[in-house]
Amino acid sequence: MxxxxxxxxxxxxxxxxxxxxxxxxxxxxxxxxxxxxxxxxxxxxxxxxxxxxxxxxxxxxxxxxxxxxxxxxxxxxxxxxxxxxxxxxxxxxxxxxxxxxxxxxxxxxxxxxxxxxxxxxxxxxxxxxxxxxxxxxxxxxxxxxxxxxxxxxxxxxxxxxxxxxxxxxxxxxxxxxxxxxxxxxxxxxxxGLPAGAGAVARDAAAEPTTALQDFVEGARFARDTPWFGWTLVWACCVVLVFIGPIEVLLPFLVREQLGGGASMFALMLASMGAGSVLGSWLTASRPLPRRYLTTMLGLWGVIGLIPMALLPVAGSPWTMGAVMAILGASGSAGQVIWGTLLQRRVPPELLGRASSLDFFVSLALMPLSMAIAGPLGERFGLTPLFVAPAVVGPILSLAVWTKARLWEDEVAHPLTDHEDLEPVPVD
CATH class of the missing domain: 1.20.1250.20 (MFS general substrate transporter like domains)
Incomplete structure (x- = not known):
């Protein structure tokens, strides 16, 4: 079997x-x-x-x-x-x-x-x-x-x-x-990894480059590759409005809406984690979607952000836990597709830099988001901070999808499974 x-x-x-x-x-x-x-x-x-x-x-x-x-x-x-x-x-x-x-x-x-x-x-x-x-x-x-x-x-x-x-x-x-x-x-x-597993492919005829030249080459790839560069722009903006409410304000929302303390907050995080596991499993169990860029942005910017508006009105732990599970599942499912795109569509010699640029963008505005969430929540209340991602996310997703013409890109670059291919031999 x-x-x-x-x-x-x-x-x-x-x-x-x-x-x-x-x-x-x-x-x-x-x-x-x-x-x-x-x-x-x-x-x-x-x-x-x-x-x-x-x-x-x-x-x-x-x-x-x-x-x-x-x-x-x-x-x-x-x-x-x-x-x-x-x-x-x-x-x-x-x-x-x-x-x-x-x-x-x-x-x-x-x-x-x-x-x-x-x-x-x-x-x-x-x-x-x-x-x-x-x-x-x-x-x-x-x-x-x-x-x-x-x-x-x-x-x-x-x-x-x-x-x-x-x-x-x-x-x-x-x-x-x-x-x-x-x-x-x-x-x-x-x-225990094979000796040649991590070898870097090099062009013997190419001139040696400096670290600065490598960085410039990676940045140029992001600039000249719409599906990659515009997704990073999207992620940077969404991190600013998403991370602060989840990381800083959620414990206070749990207290206000549910009257819960640390254990209830931990349960909400566990629900999000369980959703992440389920989303990853379901995505990995099926072929890569043909409309992979559209699916990814839909998971992240629509399914993964609109439900945040329901958190401030959740009247029971089950409701809030279900919303958190949806956020985790959609986020992880989109991340599985994104990681696969990097490995399938970024040139191998640029993959490390592309991954680190993705990592950097995901982190860059996180401290700012966490720093402003508290003061903004105290001034305007918690509800607007949770509704903002639900509004900004879909609008920004549509803008990026249109600007980068992602529907054309994914059709022009279909990704089939190639299940019959063997791994690259390593020593």
Whole structure:
């Protein structure tokens, strides 16, 4: 009996090594989020101290997102994956040793959080760029769907839950040690990738280029490729109106609408995570839509944003949870299609830079969105902030769809599954 479409990438041995390493790493990252918070609290720190550590981590991530893509297009991607996982393990080893010796301070945690952000900035472009080296084109949609299921499941659910159980039974130091073991295992698993899996294709006749020239080439590709460049513009604008309400105002909406506290808020996030897993699975289980650009923008800008207007009037946890699940499902389904488009339509020698540019744009206005959401919510109330994305999203989606003539682009560049193709051979 043939495997379901969503599981077919697992027939490729090299991919099994890659996804195992990614899963271990994401599991550790999910544990670290909770562990870091309770290590800060254990040191006597409060919200300001945790905000200090988190802000340093965010600044490092944004600053290195673009250099991470440049490196992924210049250096063996397997080497990058192994190096960043090893760096994570070293950061956890040092933190764990400081905790055991009783000398742990806030700056140790800030440095460790920054190092993990360095790893994320370099890991994401390398991971995206290595997939087409391991899998045939017809498996890429499923592979992106698998990632779309693993991340919310381990980063937002299993990782935090495991950390909470360990910290409750022992101490925050136990969480750090568990992160060390997981990152160490992720390093060892990444080493199992074939030697040539991360090789960068080079034109022997081409002149060597500098990092700055590589950056300019990537920016020029975004400018000259409407489906890519205009989607980034769309994402940048939507992040500004979407992230703040979800990340900052949702706990207050839960309190006002449902009279709930932290557990109710966690339930809403869990509903969104469950929706993300379901959306990724369903998208990975079917062929790539023929109207893939239209479908993607529809999922993101219409199905994924209009329901936000229902959150301020949700009268029960079931209603609000259902809306959150719809947001998660549509967002992850669109992301699976987008990741597949990058790997199918971006030239291989530019894929690392394209992925990092996408990553950078997704992060660039996130701090601003989170900074203004609170003051705007206090001044105008919560409802307008949740209605705004529901209005802006569809209008902006239609504008980008029209400006970039996406309906013509997707017809001119059909993407079939090519299920019969074999992966690119690696040494």
């Amino acid at each position: 043939p495997l379901p479409r969503a599981l077919r990438p697992f027939t490729v041995p090299a991919y099994r090594w890659l996804v195992a390493s990614m899963t271990l790493s994401v599991f550790a990252a999910g544990m670290w989020v909770v562990t870091l918070a309770y290590e800060v609290i254990d040191l006597g720190g409060g919200p300001s101290a945790l905000s200090f550590v988190a802000s340093i981590s965010a600044v490092v991530l944004v600053a290195l997102a673009l250099p991470g893509g440049i490196l992924a297009d210049r250096t063996d991607r397997k080497r990058i994956l192994v190096t960043v996982e090893a760096l994570n393990a070293v950061a956890m080893a040092v933190t764990s040793a400081a905790a055991l010796l009783g000398v742990l301070q806030l700056w140790h945690l800030a440095v460790s959080a920054a190092l993990l952000s360095v790893s994320v900035a370099f890991y994401f472009p390398a991971y995206s760029a290595i997939l087409p080296r391991l899998l045939p084109p017809g498996h890429l949609l499923a592979a992106n769907g698998i990632e779309g299921m693993v991340r919310p499941a381990f980063l937002n659910a299993l990782g935090p839950a495991a950390a909470g159980a360990l910290i409750g039974a022992f101490s925050p130091h136990a969480g750090v040690f568990a992160c060390l073991l997981l990152f160490g295992a992720a390093t060892a698993t990444a080493l």
